[in-house]
Structures are given as structure tokens and as C-alpha cells.
Amino acid sequence: MRNILIGIVLLCSGFAFGQNEQLAQYYYDKGDFDKAKISYEELLKNAPSNTQYFLRTIDCYQQLQQFANAEKAIQDRYNRYKQGVFLVELGYNFQLQKNDAKAKNYYEQAIEKIKVNPNDVYGVASSFEKKVLLEYALKAYQTAMQIQPNFNFNFQIGMLYGQLGKTDLMIDLLLTESFTNPQNTNLIQTQLSRFMNGETDNTAFKDAMRKALILRTQKDQDVFWNHYLSWFYVQQKEFGKAFIQEKAIYKREPESLMSIVNLSQFAMNENDDETAVEILNFILQNTKDLGLLIQSNAYLMQIKIDNAQEKDYPLIDQELKQLLATYEISPFTLSLQIIQAHFLAFNLKKTEEGKAVIKKALELNLNEYQKADAKMELADILLLEEKYNQALIYYSQIQLDLKNDVMAHEASLKAAKTSYYKGDFEWANKQFKELKAANTQLIANDALEYFLLINDNTAADSTQVALKAFAKGDFLIYQNKKQEAITQFQNILKTYKGQEIEAVTLLRLGKVYESQKDFASALSQYQQIIDNHSVGIYVDEALFFSAEIYNDELKDIEKAKPLYEKVIFNHQDSIYFVDARKKYRELRGDKNL
Numbered sequence: 001m002r003n004i005l006i007g008i009v010l011l012c013s014g015f016a017f018g019q020n021e022q023l024a025q026y027y028y029d030k031g032d033f034d035k036a037k038i039s040y041e042e043l044l045k046n047a048p049s050n051t052q053y054f055l056r057t058i059d060c061y062q063q064l065q066q067f068a069n070a071e072k073a074i075q076d077r078y079n080r081y082k083q084g085v086f087l088v089e090l091g092y093n094f095q096l097q098k099n100d101a102k103a104k105n106y107y108e109q110a111i112e113k114i115k116v117n118p119n120d121v122y123g124v125a126s127s128f129e130k131k132v133l134l135e136y137a138l139k140a141y142q143t144a145m146q147i148q149p150n151f152n153f154n155f156q157i158g159m160l161y162g163q164l165g166k167t168d169l170m171i172d173l174l175l176t177e178s179f180t181n182p183q184n185t186n187l188i189q190t191q192l193s194r195f196m197n198g199e200t201d202n203t204a205f206k207d208a209m210r211k212a213l214i215l216r217t218q219k220d221q222d223v224f225w226n227h228y229l230s231w232f233y234v235q236q237k238e239f240g241k242a243f244i245q246e247k248a249i250y251k252r253e254p255e256s257l258m259s260i261v262n263l264s265q266f267a268m269n270e271n272d273d274e275t276a277v278e279i280l281n282f283i284l285q286n287t288k289d290l291g292l293l294i295q296s297n298a299y300l301m302q303i304k305i306d307n308a309q310e311k312d313y314p315l316i317d318q319e320l321k322q323l324l325a326t327y328e329i330s331p332f333t334l335s336l337q338i339i340q341a342h343f344l345a346f347n348l349k350k351t352e353e354g355k356a357v358i359k360k361a362l363e364l365n366l367n368e369y370q371k372a373d374a375k376m377e378l379a380d381i382l383l384l385e386e387k388y389n390q391a392l393i394y395y396s397q398i399q400l401d402l403k404n405d406v407m408a409h410e411a412s413l414k415a416a417k418t419s420y421y422k423g424d425f426e427w428a429n430k431q432f433k434e435l436k437a438a439n440t441q442l443i444a445n446d447a448l449e450y451f452l453l454i455n456d457n458t459a460a461d462s463t464q465v466a467l468k469a470f471a472k473g474d475f476l477i478y479q480n481k482k483q484e485a486i487t488q489f490q491n492i493l494k495t496y497k498g499q500e501i502e503a504v505t506l507l508r509l510g511k512v513y514e515s516q517k518d519f520a521s522a523l524s525q526y527q528q529i530i531d532n533h534s535v536g537i538y539v540d541e542a543l544f545f546s547a548e549i550y551n552d553e554l555k556d557i558e559k560a561k562p563l564y565e566k567v568i569f570n571h572q573d574s575i576y577f578v579d580a581r582k583k584y585r586e587l588r589g590d591k592n593l
Contacts, residue, residue: 028056033063058089067097084113085123092131107136111143118148125156134160155184162195167205170195171212179224193235197582206236223249230259239267239275247282257287264299273303290332297323298335305343313347329360334370337361338377345381346480354381372398372407379414384479388422409438413446420450421475423468429454445575452537453504460500466492470501473508482512503533507541519549540574543567551583561587 024039037060044053054077061070070093078086091106110124121144128137138160141153154177161170174192178185195205213232217225226245233242246260260279267276280296280303287293301323304316320340327333337357345354358378366374379394395418398411416431432454435447457467469492476485489509492501510525522545529542547563550556564587567580574580 024056028060033060036060037064062093062096067093083123084110084120085127087113088124088127088131107133111136111139114140114143115147118144118151121151134164155188159191167208171208175212175216175228178228182224189231196235223252234263234266237270239263239270239272243275243279250286257283257292261292268299273307277303294327294333294336298339301336301339305339305347316343317348331364331366331370334361334366334373338373341377341381345384351381351385368401369407372402376411383418388418391418406440409435409440409443413443416447416450420454420471421478423471425454425458425464425467457500466496466499466501470505477512482516485512503529503536503538507538510545514545514549519553523549540567540571540576543571544574544576544580547580547583551587557587
């Protein structure tokens with residue numbers, strides 16, 4: 001019983017102590033330093049060795065300009081522990097009082113303390129950094145390394161050089177550190193990326209990085225520098241130049257193509273099809289690995305299909321048949337079988353043949369993810385045929401078989417779109433609402449777009465007549481019936497002119513024109529949104545898509561720049577804000593050409 005009572009008392013004390021800490025933090029964050037001071041003094045009484053409570057108490061004194069109290073407390077602390085960090089605190093207390101001579105004296109004493117005890121560097125340097133006394137922090141690390149050669153603060157020193165604007169010294173030191181201690185390379189590259197992609201004009205930094213890496217590649221034949229230069233080019237999305245480095249590495253180390261395979265993925269993800277095709281063909285020429293051969297051929301065929309015109313279809317059809325004849329029908333070639341089925345159904349309009357390919361694939365000994373891939377394609381074809389309920393059955397199977405997986409979320413999104421296409425907006429919107437919180441950003445963004453579309457147009461028209469017409473246009477796009485979709489959207493603009501549905505219809509119409517390379521018509525739709533719906537939710541997209549056309553397709557930089565600028569300054573909450581800012585910087589000159 002006695003032990004139980006002691007336990008209860010201790011538990012209550014701990015709870016009360018935790019509450020006091022939260023209260024102190026609350027007052028401190030609120031800027032109520034009088035109350036925060038009292039709370040931290042009380043906490044410090046109960047835990048006198050707690051450094052965090054002590055430093056917060058000192059900060060409260062200083063915020064209240066009670067510098068004498070702060071000085072006495074810090075001096076007492078230093079007398080007790082003799083740690084250099086408290087000399088920094090004393091110096092800073094005088095700096096706040098504009099007594100620079102005394103501040104400097106204590107800072108120098110802290111540096112001297114490191115000479116006596118090099119381990120003091122951890123507290124001293126950290127304190128200098130927190131107070132943005134970067135030159136002193138640099139001196140602290142350098143002093144420690146002189147006294148104790150086993151210490152390695154090259155990373156910290158390099159980062160300080162960067163913050164002090166000494167970028168050449170930073171780059172040189174961090175590159176040397178990467179080479180000497182390769183285990184630190186990922187950490188160093190992460191920080192270098194931050195400097196290359198920072199908020200400020202970073203052209204000079206990228207130029208210096210490029211020059212330093214090229215120089216080291218030329219002077220030192222170690223492939224380490226080819227890898228580093230390849231990494232640099234990938235950061236700049238210069239995949240062709242990265243490929244040159246990867247080929248140089250492969251000639252000297254032909255054991256693995258994995259880096260080159262990864263590079264092909266980067267290029268495809270950024271829609272650099274030209275470089276991706278070059279890399280994939282290189283892989284085909286330099287591997288006998290069956291998995292790589294099939295994967296590379298599958299990617300090449302998908303790129304061909306994505307960029308094909310109708311006249312190219314017969315040749316693509318033959319190529320797909322030839323590839324499957326060469327590598328045979330098996331679980332290993334499922335990716336090619338799915339591409340063939342999709343091409344037959346969506347491009348050649350041979351849905352029965354497409355379904356037959358998938359049904360045959362489902363008879364193979366597939367794993368759970370392969371089955372899900374095949375079922376997803378079958379559901380897509382059934383949806384194409386307007387067999388909504390059958391499509392929903394397969395999407396639901398994937399959701400059940402792979403709960404909480406990304407593929408299950410994708411199936412959920414497609415199921416929601418199926419309900420949307422068939423006009424069941426209430427059920428579709430429930431699913432879109434749930435998917436707004438999906439872990440995958442693309443799925444979440446897509447779900448949010450449809451959720452807003454249904455909500456806005458249901459509020460504006462409870463009969464949902466205009467929304468049904470719009471959903472039909474979306475379904476025609478899904479069916480790859482672009483001309484019919486254009487006609488449908490144009491009819492909506494005539495019938496519902498000036499209504500809620502108008503802006504999003506103009507947006508959809510613009511995207512269809514873009515897919516047909518009719519950029520003048522696309523720009524015309526976007527301009528109508530900018531002119532007539534400037535306070536609506538689609539204006540940021542109209543601005544960004546217009547800027548992209550001028551920048552990427554028409555190569556008219558002067559027209560692209562002000563459009564990106566409007567996204568940056570007027571639409572900070574847009575999902576295109578980051579891309580717009582990056583493109584704008586590039587056009588402004590923050591790019592190595």
C-alpha cells in the first residue's frame with residue numbers, strides 16, 4: 001500500500017510538472033515574458049541542472065531588459081560548471097546592451113576555452129550559430145580541429161562558409177569532404193541542393209558548382225567525380241549531360257546499368273522523351289538481362305504511343321506483336337501485354353481484342369500487384385465501353401486486395417470518376433472527399449479538383465443539368481474522342497454562358513486543344529478565363545498553362561514571364577506556385593544555359 005501511495009504521488013507530481021512546462025512554453029511563445037520568466041524560474045528550482053530551462057530563463061530576463069539578473073545567473077552557472085558555452089552567453093548579454101568590447105572579450109575567452117578543452121567546441125560553436133555569430137562559430141570549429149586533429153567539422157565549416165557568402169570555399173571544402181568520407185555524400189548533396197534551389201538568385205552558386213566539378217573530373221580520373229557531376233546535371237534536369245557522365249562511368253565500370261536505368265526514369269518523369277529514348281536504346285544495346293530488356297522496350301513503346309499520330313498506329317501494332325512474340329506471353333512480359341491491350345482498346349478502338357489480351361494475362365501465375373495491374377486495365381477498358389458497373393467491380397476488387405496501398409487509392413479515384421461519368425455525383429463526391437487526404441499528392445490534387453467541381457456546380461444549379469453535360473464531355477476525353485469532346489464543351493459554353501460551369505469548361509477546352517497542338521485556340525480559352533473569371537478558382541491554372549505554352553511550345557519568353565509572375569505574386573496558394581516560381585527564375589536568368 002505504501003509503494004502504491006508513493007507511486008500515485010510521483011505520478012501526480014510528474015503530471016503537474018509537465019503542465020507547468022506547457023504553461024511556461026505557452027507564455028514564452030505568446031511573448032508574455034513576465035509570466036514565462038516566473039514559470040521557468042519555478043521549473044529551474046525543481047530541475048536546477050536543466051540547461052533548456054536555464055537558457056529560457058535567461059532569454060526572458062533579456063527580453064525584459066533585466067540584464068543584471070541575466071549576468072548574475074550566467075556568471076553563477078559558469079562558476080559552477082566552467083563550460084565555455086556560458087562565456088558565449090555572457091558575451092551575448094553584453095552585446096544586447098551595445099557593449100561590444102566586453103562582448104568580444106567573452107567571445108574570445110570562449111574560443112580560448114576550446115584550446116584548453118576541445119570538447120567544449122560542441123556547446124560553444126552551437127551557441128554562436130544559434131545567435132548568428134557565424135564568424136565566431138567558424139573560429140570555434142577551426143580552433144578545435146587545430147587542437148584535436150581527430151575532430152572533423154568540415155561539414156559544419158562548409159555550411160558556415162555558405163551562410164557567410166563564401167561559396168567557393170564552401171563548395172571546395174564540401175566536395176573534398178565528400179571524396180574523403182563518401183558516407184557523408186548524401187547529407188552534403190542534400191545541403192548543396194538547398195543552396196542551388198534556394199529562394200535567392202543562385203546562378204553564381206550553380207556556376208561555381210559546375211566549374212568545380214568539371215575541374216575535378218578533368219584533374220582526377222576517379223569515377224567518383226563523374227557520379228557527382230551526373231548528380232549535379234540531374235538536379236538541373238539536364239539529363240542529356242548526365243547521360244554523358246553515366247556512359248563514361250559505364251565504360252569503366254560495366255558491372256551494372258542501374259544508374260542509367262534510374263536516369264531514364266528521371267528523364268521520363270520530366271517528359272524529356274528525346275533523352276529518355278536515347279538512354280533506353282543504350283540499355284537495350286548493353287544488357288542481356290531479360291527484365292531490363294522487357295522494361296526498356298515497354299517504356300519505349302509507351303513513349304511512341306504517347307507521341308504517335310493515327311498514321312503511326314499500324315507500325316506500333318506490329319512492333320507490339322513482334323515484341324510479345326520475341327519475349328513470349330508470361331508474367332515477365334505483363335507490362336507489354338497491358339500496353340498492347342490499352343493500345344488496342346483506346347487507340348485502335350478494338351475493345352474486344354484488348355479485353356481478350358488482359359483476360360489471357362489474368363490466367364497466368366501473377367502476384368497480387370500484377371493481378372491488380374491487369375484488373376485495372378480491364379476495368380479501364382470496360383469503362384471505355386460504358387460498362388460502368390462491371391468496371392466498378394474490378395476497381396473494388398483492387399481496393400479490397402491491396403488495402404491502403406497507392407494502387408488501391410488509384411483504383412478508388414478511378415471508381416469515383418466512374419460514378420462521376422455516369423452522373424452519380426453524390427456518391428462520387430463522397431469518394432473524392434475521402435481521397436483529398438490521400439498520401440499521393442497527384443491523387444489528392446485530382447480528387448480535390450473534382451470535389452470542388454461537383455460542389456460548386458451543384459450549389460449553382462441543384463438540378464445538375466450543366467454538370468451532367470460537362471461530365472459527358474470529360475467522358476468523351478477519356479474515350480479519346482477529342483473532336484466530340486470539343487463539340488460538347490462548345491455547346492455547354494453556348495447554353496450556359498455566364499454561369500458557374502463556364503470557367504471550368506473553358507479550361508477543359510483549352511487542355512483538349514493543347515493535346516491537339518492547337519495552341520492558338522488553347523490560349524484563347526485561357527485568356528477568356530483571365531479576362532472574365534479573374535476572381536475564380538481556375539485563373540491560376542489559366543495563367544500557368546498559358547505561360548507553359550509560350551515558354552515550351554512557342555518559345556516566346558517575353559510573353560511567358562509576366563504570366564508566371566502573376567501566379568507567383570497573386571496565387572501563392574496555387575499547386576502551380578512552386579513550378580511557376582522555378583520557371584520564372586529560369587527565364588529571368590537564374591539558370592545555367
